[in-house]
Amino acid sequence: MALRLVSDNSRKKGRRVSGDYFDYTLLFVVIFLIIFGLVMIYSTSAYQSAAANEGDSTGFLKKQLLATIIGIPVMMITIFVDYHWWEKFSFIGIGISFVLVFLVLTPMGLEINNARRWIKVGPLSLQPAEVVKIAIILWCSVLITHFMELHKKENIGRWKSMAYILSVPFVFAVLLWQVTSNLSSAIIVGGIAALMLYVADPDYKKYFFITIIVAVIAALIIAYAVKVTGDDGGASFRLKRISVWLDPESDASDKGFQTLQALYAIGSGGIFGKGLGGSLQKLGTLPEAQNDMIFSIICEELGLFGALAIILLFILLIWRCFIIANNARDLFGAMLVVGVMAHFAIQVVLNIAVVTNSVPNTGISLPFISYGGSSELFLMAEIGLVLNVSRQIGLQNNEDNTERVERVERRRRT
Structure with a gap:
């Protein structure tokens, strides 16, 4: 960890001076996952895109690349704008999320695969669930921080306090489930809030x-x-999914078809896979190969070795978030990082669990790798917040070191 001392003049003038620390490991992991995701989206979608777009095999890739390009300045803003500045938008974010969820019921709502979960404005589409996730992270961070500043730390674990903190996330989880029929996002929103409270509560x-x-x-x-x-x-429909999860072959031509094809893809990949681009299941056999089931294509083309490599990268990403949260300058920054860490951990675990039929099929994307512009954009924004918190780790240590030097100098003079 690189640190540098802050000059006495800077401290006296009250200027914010950031340290030299920056978590390049986290940044490089994210960059690799994004690039790898673009490669896999092209690999999994080229056949279907060419069939649907008169020979243009790059249709899905172009859309994902556009979302990534838009996400770069968004991530830069969240990296370099002090994360404390976003605290004032916690209530506004909740209000905007509430409006966006109900916009799917208006003519702006967009239905894809019998699911009305998107809103469309001109050529752009947005999934409100992605806005809700980052809004809940910000809301819970502010609420937990303020609560622990006003009350004793032990009080946050009382049932009344827990109910108060979890009330808004619970409402949004129900709205996502009932209004947008998006149970997977509802589970993620509830899980994010629960894990943030778990980390904050000493009991x-x-x-x-x-x-x-x-x-x-x-x-x-x-x-x-x-x-x-x-x-x-x-x-x-959902009860049937649970039954099919226990025995996918009982409905192999309908509810269990996608799961079985994903398992066939995983099994046929072996240790080192068939090679990049060599998947057969993606050729119209496996539904949503570029979305929820992209991990199965990774297993088929890159084998167990490639799948474990991607899992290790996500573990590294979550571990770096843990380190940053543990060394954050203040509680608000730590809770922001914990929220993002919880989001990634829940979504990665659930996606892989769904693909391997460890849990019922709920339709969850793999962060940075699955196709989805809204998800890509807001995930990059979340990583920007984490890197923003990491940039100020050095600042606190700098101030501590400066104060330590001043104390030593005073002792010498006396």
Whole structure:
């Protein structure tokens, strides 16, 4: 970690002087994932794009590249604009998110694959769920910070305090589930808020019991889904997904088709894969190969070796976020990074779990790799916030070192 002392004149004049520290490891990991994602999007979508766009195999790639290009200045802004400045927009972000969620019900709403989750303005489309995620991270960071400044640290673990902090994320989780039929994003929003509160609360015991309760409820839902689908077949869409998750071959031509094709792709890749571009499942067999199921194509083309390499890169990304949060200048910065870290961790784990049929299919993208302009743009903004917090780690240490030097000088003079 590179540090430099802040001059006495700078401290006396009250100027903000940033340290030399910058987490280049995190930046390089993100750059690699973005570039790798563009390569894999072209690999997985070239055939379908050429068939749909009169021979143009770069249709999906162009759209993702445009979102990435737009995301670069956005990320630069969040890197170099002091993260404390965004604190004042926490309430505004919640209000904008609320409006955007309901805009999907208006003529601006865009329906894709029987799901109305996007809004369209001219040639651009936006998924409100991505705005909600970053708004919830900012909101919870502000709320937890203010709460812990006004009250004792132990009070944040009281049930009343937890309910107060989780109320807004819970409302948005329900809205995303019911209004946009986006259960996966609802789970992510709830998970982000819960993990941020878990990190802020020094009493971890209660979360163990909460986890047990959630596990019991999940087991009851699974048992109910199996019973309902087995009795009369009149279960809802999501209950059928749970039943198919347990036995995808029972509905191999419909609900279990995508899962089975993804597993075939993973199994056929072997240790080192068929080579980049060598996938057969992407040739119209595996639905949404460039979106939710792109990890299965990575396994098929690059094998177990390539899949583990990508997983290790995500682990490195999450670890760097952990280091930055642990050394953040203040609680607000730490909670911002924890929120982003929780977002990436939940989304990566759920995506890989869905592709490998470890959990029911919920339609979750793989960060920076799956196709999706809205996701790419806001993920880059979130990484910019993390790098912004990392830039000010040195500032706190600089001030501490300067004060230490001043104390030594005073002792020498006395």
